[in-house]
Amino acid sequence: MRRFSAEYLEHTRRGMWNDDREALDGLELADRRRVLDAGCGTGELTRVIDAETPPDATVVGVDADPTLLGVAREETGLPYAVGDATRLPVPDDAVDLAVCQALLINLPDPTAAVREFARVSSGLVAAVEPDNADVTVTSTVDAEERLEREARAAYLEGVDTDVALGDRVREAFAAAGLKGIQTRRYVHEKRVAAPYAEPALTAAARKASGAGLADNREELIAATSESAYDDLRRRWRAMGRDVVAAIDDESYERVERVPFDVTVGRVETEA
Incomplete structure (x- = not known):
């Protein structure tokens, strides 16, 4: 388990x-x-x-x-x-x-x-x-949608249980x-828009630090490699910094549909 x-x-x-x-x-x-x-x-x-x-x-x-x-x-x-x-x-x-x-x-x-x-x-x-195979994300930060799809595809391949039953x-x-x-x-639907609640600020900070991605590090590496994970984490953190900046100017919106x-x-x- x-x-x-x-x-x-x-x-x-x-x-x-x-x-x-x-x-x-x-x-x-x-x-x-x-x-x-x-x-x-x-x-x-x-x-x-x-x-x-x-x-x-x-x-x-x-x-x-x-x-x-x-x-x-x-x-x-x-x-x-x-x-x-x-x-x-x-x-x-x-x-x-x-x-x-x-x-x-x-x-x-x-x-x-x-x-x-x-x-x-x-x-x-x-x-x-x-x-989990049908989860979708839309975001005003373009890189977020793309990286979410990339990370989810790798996660689905690397996880050792059927998370899309x-x-x-x-x-x-x-x-x-x-x-x-x-x-x-x-x-x-999980919606994020201004004014931002504390959970949204915490999630943005976790993106910028790479902590959110690290939750599934083992599965991502199993599907790809250590170097591929490191590259994804680098791009993920850059995206997170863009999210934080968009929150600062109150232009950030995100919808996740599960x-x-x-x-x-x-x-x-x-x-």
């Missing part, structure tokens, strides 16, 4: 559920009483589920990284437990919904995790997974024996 920092998760999931939670309609959250968020990370989705379920519902987050769970606990009083998504520390039929966000794309065997979700759930299993999430659900499988695609699929299946119970 791939590991991520709290800062990385905050950047990739920032604002995803702030304005519209229609994507979660298929999870029937108003009727859920016991929910497990597997691979919860710093608890962004866990907190949303807690807000959307009845007041007497129990919502638990599970993650293999104790550091991320420490951040989650600081944000909320919800219960969290350390555990692997393929070996969840709960008994059979312990919940009526097992859900994950951006987890299956980071696992070598997504179906194994879905089978485990089906084991612990007596009702629904759901996965919210981005399709798309419709293959349905295949994992079917292989796990789930029934009534439904998938809906949504597009999450498509994600919400797949829901039902556990088949014996008659």
Whole structure:
């Protein structure tokens, strides 16, 4: 399983559920009483589920990284437990919904995790997974669009899990024996424009320093080479300095569109 920092998760999931939670309609959250968020990370989705379920519902987050769970606990009083998504520390039929966000794309065997979700759930299993192959970026800094495409193509080639699962999430659900499988695609837009909030300023600084690119250094080098990565980083930092300059004169605008699929299946119970 791939590991991520709290800062990385905050950047990739920032604002995803702030304005519209229609994507979660298929999870029937108003009727859920016991929910497990597997691979919860710093608890962004866990907190949303807690807000959307009845007041007497129990919502638990599970993650293999104790550091991320420490951040989650600081944000909320919800219960969290350390555990692997393929070996969840709960008994059979312990919940009526097992859900994950951006987890299956980071696992070598997504179906194994879905089978485990089906084991612990007596009702629904759901996965919210981005399709990283279809992410697009538009920017008033021309080099940003070009370099984002270049870096993304190398990342997709170098990463050792399928980070563009798309419709293959349905295949994992079917292989796990789930029934009534439904998938809906949504597009999450991250917009940056003046006046700039603190996260936008931080992201620009990370571009200028090369820190943002370094988050995926291992994957980029695997797809190219050390020298190619160094060249990309040099051009990336120059682009970042242009972004910082554009922010200074309030001319910078950026839109990132991240498509994600919400797949829901039902556990088949014996008659």
